[in-house]
Amino acid sequence: MPTVLGVDGGQSGIRLKSSAQPGTVEVDGVSRLEGDTVRSVFNAIASAWKHGHFAPVDRVVLGLTTSPADAASASRLGALIGATTGAREVWIADDTVTSHAGALSAEAGVSLITGTGVGCLALKDSGESRVIDGHGYLLGDAGGGFWIGSRGVSAVLKQLDGRGETTILTERAENQFAGLNNLAARLHSVHRPVNRISQFARDVLTAAVEGDAVANAIVNDAARELFDTARVGLHWVGQDAPLALGGKLLGPNTVLFARVVELLAADGLSFRPADASALDGALLLGEGEADNIYRELIHVWKEESAS
Structure with a gap:
């Protein structure tokens, strides 16, 4: 070997x-x-x-x-x-x-992995494959860490300039980004902005668990996006194919995982946690x-x- x-x-x-x-x-x-x-x-x-x-x-x-x-x-x-x-x-x-390969132990099926971005690969026994989303932070990765984090920061900026609802995300952003002054300009200029903004996703997920309406809506939208991605993959491979869920934001016991699972169950689709990384x-x-x-x-x- x-x-x-x-x-x-x-x-x-x-x-x-x-x-x-x-x-x-x-x-x-x-x-x-x-x-x-x-x-x-x-x-x-x-x-x-x-x-x-x-x-x-x-x-x-x-x-x-x-x-x-x-x-x-x-x-x-x-x-x-x-x-x-x-x-x-x-x-x-x-x-x-x-x-x-890690999520399904190198067997055919669908994997949906969510971290900073989103990766969903649908693979048949023949080797025929289809990638669903994974188009990067500019064009896709819907429901991933950057997608959630950027919408959280956007909600904060909207509250600050009077266009949006009050949200505890504003306080969380103040702590996360060392203040709110010139927040947009600073985030556009920071080294590795995609990573920096995606880190705010965890604040959004926590705020959703705590009942913040704005954060809750963002997480619900993210779950819907991820569910749609997984469903497309399963429909292409076959409804009976295994679906594995994994990644930092979609591990068991996370609120995002729970909401995606609810949507899968309502549609009669089964899943399993990823076998490995x-x-x-x-x-x-x-x-x-x-x-x-x-x-x-x-x-x-x-x-x-x-x-």
Whole structure:
């Protein structure tokens, strides 16, 4: 069995774990706003690799929110990672792939994973796949952390300028963002604004539990968006296919999880909590063969292909 380094790369954080040693190393994440994304992702992974004192590995499996959009960029990233880690193979995929593999133990079905963004992959036994949403914070990721956090901040700004309802989110924003003065300008200028705004999602979820009407409406809308995303995936794969729910905001015992489950139950749809994380999914994939149901979704860089 090959020694594998799994990488789970999101906008909030990038995590590394080796199959040959205990422990996980995490560094700041990367978004597509940060210039040369391939170089930024590589720099973050190289930093974590050095910090974790990892031994060389045979294969690296990357599940990235910022997965390269073309084969040339993917090969460039693979070559950089291979040179740093000693790996002769680097598998590169969108993080929906590694999330799905972890959530459903590398079996067909639908995974809905919610963190800063939203990843929903519907996969048939044949390997035929469909991604639902996951279009990024500018165009989609409806119901995810940034989506919720940005609507929470927007509600605060509306209250401040007299257009919106009174909400306890204003007090929470004052604490979270070190005051309300020039809040919009400061958030537009902050380093990694997507991550910073998405962190406010937890304040919105907490306020909803406490009965704040504005926060409650945001969370209900988020749950509806996530339910619609999952339902589309299940209708495409088949109603009897397994549906796994996971991610930081959609774990068991969260208010968002509870409300999505209510909507699924009302529609007669079953689900299960995710079996494992995206990082676990990366390791699981890497310990197997490339000829699997995910094969069309993974770019494989090999050392010999670069010579």
